[in-house]
Amino acid sequence: MLKVLHHHVREGLFEGIKRANADEQVRAIVIIGEGKTFPCGADIREFHTHASVKEPVLTAVGHTIENSGKPVISAIHGTALGGGLEIALCCHYRIASENARIGFPEVLIGLLPGAEGTVRLPRLSGLAFAMDMIAFGKQVNAKDAFRHGILDKLCNGNILEEAKQFATKVIGQPLDSRRLSRLDVKDAANVDLLFEVALAQVKRKSRGQIAPIYCLKSVRNSVRMSFDKAVEEEQRLIMELMTGYQSTALQYSFFADRSAPKWRLPCGASVHNTKPSRIETAGVIGAGTMGSGIAVCLIRAGVPVILVEKNKKMLEKAMKTISGILDGSVKLNRMTSEQKEQCLAILKGTSTLDKLSNVDMVIEAVYENLELKREIFAQLDKVCKPSTLLCSNTSTLDIDKIASATNRPDKVAGTHFFAPAFIMKLMENVYGTKTSPATVATVMEFGRRLGKELEATKEEIKNIRLHLTVTFCTIDL
Numbered sequence: 001m002l003k004v005l006h007h008h009v010r011e012g013l014f015e016g017i018k019r020a021n022a023d024e025q026v027r028a029i030v031i032i033g034e035g036k037t038f039p040c041g042a043d044i045r046e047f048h049t050h051a052s053v054k055e056p057v058l059t060a061v062g063h064t065i066e067n068s069g070k071p072v073i074s075a076i077h078g079t080a081l082g083g084g085l086e087i088a089l090c091c092h093y094r095i096a097s098e099n100a101r102i103g104f105p106e107v108l109i110g111l112l113p114g115a116e117g118t119v120r121l122p123r124l125s126g127l128a129f130a131m132d133m134i135a136f137g138k139q140v141n142a143k144d145a146f147r148h149g150i151l152d153k154l155c156n157g158n159i160l161e162e163a164k165q166f167a168t169k170v171i172g173q174p175l176d177s178r179r180l181s182r183l184d185v186k187d188a189a190n191v192d193l194l195f196e197v198a199l200a201q202v203k204r205k206s207r208g209q210i211a212p213i214y215c216l217k218s219v220r221n222s223v224r225m226s227f228d229k230a231v232e233e234e235q236r237l238i239m240e241l242m243t244g245y246q247s248t249a250l251q252y253s254f255f256a257d258r259s260a261p262k263w264r265l266p267c268g269a270s271v272h273n274t275k276p277s278r279i280e281t282a283g284v285i286g287a288g289t290m291g292s293g294i295a296v297c298l299i300r301a302g303v304p305v306i307l308v309e310k311n312k313k314m315l316e317k318a319m320k321t322i323s324g325i326l327d328g329s330v331k332l333n334r335m336t337s338e339q340k341e342q343c344l345a346i347l348k349g350t351s352t353l354d355k356l357s358n359v360d361m362v363i364e365a366v367y368e369n370l371e372l373k374r375e376i377f378a379q380l381d382k383v384c385k386p387s388t389l390l391c392s393n394t395s396t397l398d399i400d401k402i403a404s405a406t407n408r409p410d411k412v413a414g415t416h417f418f419a420p421a422f423i424m425k426l427m428e429n430v431y432g433t434k435t436s437p438a439t440v441a442t443v444m445e446f447g448r449r450l451g452k453e454l455e456a457t458k459e460e461i462k463n464i465r466l467h468l469t470v471t472f473c474t475i476d477l
């Protein structure tokens with residue numbers, strides 16, 4: 001676990017600043033993270049628990065720092081994120097290692113920097129930069145942060161030693177002009193225009209999300225209201241976000257993204273003790289929406305694909321669709337025309353399964369019909385080399401029933417992409433009762449190569465999930 005602002009860390013900072021102020025020997029205070037990094041924010045696991053509201057809360061720690069009668073310098077190395085950056089903004093000076101990064105990623109978990117970050121940062125960096133960092137969760141490197149006035153010095157040596165030297169230079173300097181709560185926002189006159197431009201961007205990039213809009217509103221308040229009033233409003237906005245369904249879902253997703261790749265099967269096999277095989281070539285069966293989308297994912301990741309579709313007209317149409325999808329990526333600057341051509345060069349279309357004799361993996365994406373799928377898998381079992389993994393994109397059918405049509409049920413798994421497959425990040429890898437750990441490892445590693453967010457799901461769990469999905473869809477409608 002990384003360094004986060006648990007209750008005991010907040011308490012330590014709060015007491016430490018008070019003690020240092022009371023100690024006549026102390027003339028300046030340096031806040032530095034032990035180990036690899038400055039704090040990367042509040043402990044997300046602590047939200048909604050008593051510990052998150054236990055005094056001293058982060059804002060109280062910040063006030064103690066800002067009101068310190070002795071200069072406080074934050075010495076940043078690694079990453080100063082979220083609440084960590086808010087602590088740094090309460091300090092009178094900030095210095096950082098050249099390779100440090102800072103940012104407000106709260107918006108990515110459906111929140112805003114609610115320990116006065118939306119009101120302090122604009123006073124230091126100006127509105128445009130603050131809106132960009134806060135509403136989009138952009139992290140910036142130390143050089144950029146220095147250029148925008150967030151840092152007072154860049155360090156390339158021992159950060160603690162440099163902080164001590166820096167401290168000796170600022171001892172005795174007046175502190176009021178260093179207290180951000182007492183300053184005005186730099187480019188306040190442009191607030192309405194900047195807000196409108198940023199709002200249009202947010203609505204395009206984070207469609208349907210509430211937090212980015214609240215982030216912008218809160219930054220705008222830093223100009224329209226007094227510091228105290230803007231902080232009060234920031235509190236109201238974060239409380240609303242914190243209790244909303246979007247932030248709950250995004251926080252869940254934050255931990256799920258990190259835990260899913262660390263898969264473990266009931267038999268004890270896991271990502272740590274099972275070696276995946278390398279998939280060099282693949283076949284995709286079915287050139288409908290799903291099959292074409294899956295083929296795009298694969299060729300974009302540099303995996304040569306043989307796309308099998310027995311209806312020749314449909315195959316032709318799919319090849320054009322795939323080319324069109326790649327054209328879209330070129331238009332959006334996500335790939336160059338040259339990369340598009342490279343992708344198309346590794347895609348071959350065919351109408352017969354026997355062309356798949358040499359591929360390492362097959363992903364079947366024909367329509368949801370168990371008998372049809374069993375027939376295809378029985379044929380694949382005969383055509384493909386013994387090591388080929390046979391996977392199905394089925395969302396509803398039982399992997400065990402599909403696997404039992406083959407003599408290699410250990411090499412059969414579900415690789416369930418979500419439509420449109422070339423956009424949606426989630427890939428659900430379903431293992432049946434006979435799927436081997438090596439197959440799970442290979443399929444999970446393959447999904448990682450495609451840039452997917454993964455989930456390894458047991459067949460019975462998939463069925464429960466499906467029922468839940470249907471229930472949620474019904475409610476949504």
Ligand SMILES: C/C=C(\C)C(=O)SCCNC(=O)CCNC(=O)[C@H](O)C(C)(C)COP(=O)(O)OP(=O)(O)OC[C@H]1O[C@@H](n2cnc3c(N)ncnc32)[C@H](O)[C@@H]1OP(=O)(O)O
Nearest residue numbers: 001002004040041042043044045081082083105106114258
């Ligand atoms: C109000 C709200 C306030 C005041 C906040 O501060 S909200 C929190 C704002 N900060 C964040 O959102 C930071 C989130 N973390 C990250 O972006 C990344 O973890 C990182 C860039 C800091 C490091 O990335 P990386 O080196 O790739 O490591 P992992 O992402 O794999 O993380 C390692 C483990 O640490 C856990 N973690 C990370 N951040 C937090 C956090 N803020 N709270 C609780 N736990 C956190 C993460 O889940 C990993 O845990 P394990 O999977 O190893 O158990």
